[in-house]
Amino acid sequence: MPSAQAPADPAETEPGLLPEAQTLVEAFCRHGASIIIGVIGLSGRPLAGVALGCTEFGPNKVRVLLSRPLNSELLHGLMRNSRIALTVSEVPTHRSIQIKGEGAVLLAAQAEDLQIAKRQLRAFRDQLIDAEYGEAFATAYCRFDPAEAVAVEFIPRAAFTQTPGPRAGERLQESVR
Amino acid sequence: MTTLDQIRNCLEGVVPAFLATSDGEGMPNVSEISQVHYVDPGHVALSYQFFNKTRRNVLATRVASVIVVDPDSNAQYRLELDFEETQTSGPLFEAMRAKLAGIASHTHMESVFRLLGSDVYEVRVIEPLPSRRLEVLRPCNPLSAARRVAAELTTSEEVGPLLDRFLAALERQMGIGHSMVLMLDPETGRLFTVASHGYPSTGIGFDVGLGQGVIGVAAAEGVPIRIGHLAADYSYGEAVHSAAGIDGPAGSATGVPYPGLEAPLSQIALPLRPMGETVGVLFAESPQRNRFGYDDEDALQLVAQSLGMRLLLGRQDGREPAAPQSIETASSAAPLRLRHYRFDDTVFIEDAYLIKGVAGAIFWKLATEHAETGRTEFCNRELRLDATLRLPAHFDNLESRLLLLQRRLAERGGGIQIHRSGRGRFRFDVAGDLTLEEL
CATH class of the missing domain: 1.10.10 (Arc Repressor Mutant, subunit A)
Structure with missing residues (x-):
């Protein structure tokens, strides 16, 4: 997963916070992870969505790939309110990281995005099978149509542990190291 | 229009749900949650386990969005929710507590998942999401099977043989191979086994206390309790009970050992409540994970209600003496x-x-x-x-x-x-x- 070298706005990005998140998110995605997003819809209500993969994660940019048909309402919402929440969960351990960001923009999926997402979904499918979800379900759930993919990029502002438990919601550097 | 009743299989807790909320300033939050529970055709309840960001957001804005997934068909839906109230005790809470214990057991999160409350939401909109759907073949129609099982209750006057036939019919018609009927003794607050099916020993006389395991909780709360992956808190196994500090063999006051499966994964207990008063429990279990779903629960509760009424009739019958009938007596000289x-x-x-x-x-x-x-x-x-x-x-x-x-x-x-x-x-x-x- 490539990443940029410097934060976009060091004043707003907590020093030392996102590299920690980067390491964990990259590891989760490499081994196969559930990736979900939350945005504010056009009605002003929250909307949950599912991502295909996290194709780039750096101090100043996070890029995720979404299925456009599965998230059409959510993508419309993002065009009005660019704030976004992203949670990445490791299947066998339930360890989860949530990234809060802003400035989300919609972009065309690139060939490299598709390759990374394909790899991540294959690993995720294997994790689901290992977790006894069944091969048929895991395969259907991780089905990926490249023609339907769209990329969303945003600027990360904070990272939190989201692992189930009383410490879920704590800022990352306080609880996960 | 999609209804909640059509998508109940998504609400079994097999696949985690994805919950989005927002704070008062419009910053979204998203997390996986373990349980979205069917309450009625217009409501679901979410498990409240920690006072975290999600909880604070819900209390502040009272709105949420959740994606649920059918573990069999991969059908996916997004639900738009309005928060109504939190229940911290009672039938809904206990039903969710048992199910959550099963989910925790299956996901090795026993030490983490503890239900603090059942957050009840009105379901405003159900949006089907595009997904690759798998064909699902149901082994039987639970409603039709329930009708045939209930018909067994009209075929005998003797309660003992009637119960045996009833439990055998559960296996024949619904594929439930392990079951028991327990009656409540209100004086002692204990339920004792009067019939069983599918076990090496009958366990007649085995008893459990009100509030103990799925059977005791179902009787105490008057609601069906089911668990898809048996958790230590709900097991009647002797080792587990010792660990839980419950006295006696398998928690039984009579000393009759628990006759049930050594390693069940699914259990369901349905209260027998003729005229609104709990008189006993119909209990079933299976070595299969998530054996009993919402439709099974409904079907079994229907037959449990028929059974309860039949037992009530038997009780009324027993209050009216009639002329004795001659019975042949086996003879033996042994004192x-x-x-x-x-x-x-x-x-x-x-x-x-x-x-x-x-x-x-x-x-x-x-x-x-x-x-x-x-x-x-x-x-x-x-x-x-x-x-x-x-x-x-x-x-x-x-x-x-x-x-x-x-x-x-x-x-x-x-x-x-x-x-x-x-x-x-x-x-x-x-x-x-x-x-x-x-x-």
């Missing part, structure tokens, strides 16, 4: 030695435990009268009027106690048996002489 412990009415036959409590007192009265006078014919009314038996005036549950005694004798009574001889009457059949010892 039987009976021992009775007065302090708790425990009875032994030839050093083997038979029964205790009020059912033990009834047995001792019958045995004493028989030994002194040779009498064999008795009626329920005289037991009901006998002050020495200390039956409660309001709800004596006499028929259930007699049923338990009859079934224990059928298993362990040898030459001593009870047979129904007419409406509200029974015959105390003894083959040979009795030697009575009271301590």
Whole structure:
């Protein structure tokens, strides 16, 4: 997963916070992870969505790939309110990281995005099978149509542990190291 | 339009749900949650386990969005939710607590998942999401199967054989191979097994307390309780009970060992509530994970209601004495030695435990009268009027106690048996002489 070298706005990005998140998110995605997003819809209500993969994660940019048909309402919402929440969960351990960001923009999926997402979904499918979800379900759930993919990029502002438990919601550097 | 009833299989907790909320400033939050529970056609309840960001957001904005996934078909839906209230006790809370324990057990999160409350939401919109759907073939139609099982309840007058036939029909019609019927003794607050099916030993007489395991919670709360991946908190296994600090073999006060599966994964308990009063529990279990779904629960609750009404009719029937019918008595010359412990009415036959409590007192009265006078014919009314038996005036549950005694004798009574001889009457059949010892 490539990443940029410097934060976009060091004043707003907590020093030392996102590299920690980067390491964990990259590891989760490499081994196969559930990736979900939350945005504010056009009605002003929250909307949950599912991502295909996290194709780039750096101090100043996070890029995720979404299925456009599965998230059409959510993508419309993002065009009005660019704030976004992203949670990445490791299947066998339930360890989860949530990234809060802003400035989300919609972009065309690139060939490299598709390759990374394909790899991540294959690993995720294997994790689901290992977790006894069944091969048929895991395969259907991780089905990926490249023609339907769209990329969303945003600027990360904070990272939190989201692992189930009383410490879920704590800022990352306080609880996960 | 998609309805909540159509998508209940998404709400079994097999696949985590994805919940989005927002704070007062419009910053979204998203997390996986373990349980979205079906409440009624217009409501779901989410498990509240920690006071975290999601909880604070819900209390602040009272709106949420959740994606649920069918673990069989991969159908996916987004639900738009309005928060209504939090329940921290009662039937909904207990049903969710049991199910959450199962989810925690399956995901190895027992030490983390503890239900603090059931957050009830109105479902405003259900949006089907595009996904690759798998074809799902159901093994049977639960409603049709329930109708056939309920029909068994009209085929016999004797409660004991009726229960045996009923449980056999559960296996034949619904594929439920392991089941029990337990009756509640309101005096002691315990439920005792009067029929079972599919186990190496019948376990007649095994008892559990109100609030103990899925059976006890179902009786205490008057709602079906089911668990898809058995958790330690709900197991009747002896080792687990020792760890949980519950006294006695498998938590039973009578000492009769738990007859059930050693390693069940799914369990369901349905209260028998004729006229709104819990009189017992229908219990079923399976070595298969997530064996009982919402449709199974509905179907089984229907047959449990029919069973409850049938047992209530049997109780009414037992209050009206009618002319005795002759019963053939097995004969044997062997004398039987009976021992009775007065302090708790425990009875032994030839050093083997038979029964205790009020059912033990009834047995001792019958045995004493028989030994002194040779009498064999008795009626329920005289037991009901006998002050020495200390039956409660309001709800004596006499028929259930007699049923338990009859079934224990059928298993362990040898030459001593009870047979129904007419409406509200029974015959105390003894083959040979009795030697009575009271301590």
